[in-house]
Amino acid sequence: MGQTISSTRTLKAKTYILLFLMMALGSVGNTILDKGMKDLGPIDFSTRSAIWQGAFHTFTSGTIWLGICCMLLFMVCHMLVLSWADYSFVQPASSFSYGVVALLGHFALGEVITPLRWAGILVICCGVLIVGHTPPRTTQDTAESSMQPTTLERS
Secondary structure, three states, rough: HOHHHHHHHHHHHHHHHHHHHHHHHHHHHHOOOOOHHHHHOOOOOOOHHHHHHHHHHHHHHHHHHHHHHHHHHHHHHHHHHHHHOOOHHHHHHHOOOHHHHHHHHHOOOOOOOOHHHHHHHHHHHHHHHHHHHHOOOOOOOHHHHHHHHHHHOOO
């Protein structure tokens, strides 16, 4: 019983740590990518030469590579947390990043966030709080269940 409570606490702790990292890395990564792409300006698709020039400028931008690195780290955290927590918990819980993105967009990029957009973000964040009060895992681990003897094997 004590081991179950301890493993549940450990599961919750590591899940929330990785969800925080996902939220931070994803939000910051997307914000940096946005800044990098806006600094480049619109990419011209009218000729093959213009496309290659746009691709060259995109992939030689340090800002864009920094954003890509943040997004890759986000993906690693996402994969790790999905290895033990339910997708139906992880995806809604990580949606809290919508609020972080709006704040970053407003303060770092100078975007105007309308009251209606803030209201929508507030609704999403309230949903995240509700999902956060549920257990991160509701299914038994398949590796653990394959190790458990079945009823026929016990006889």
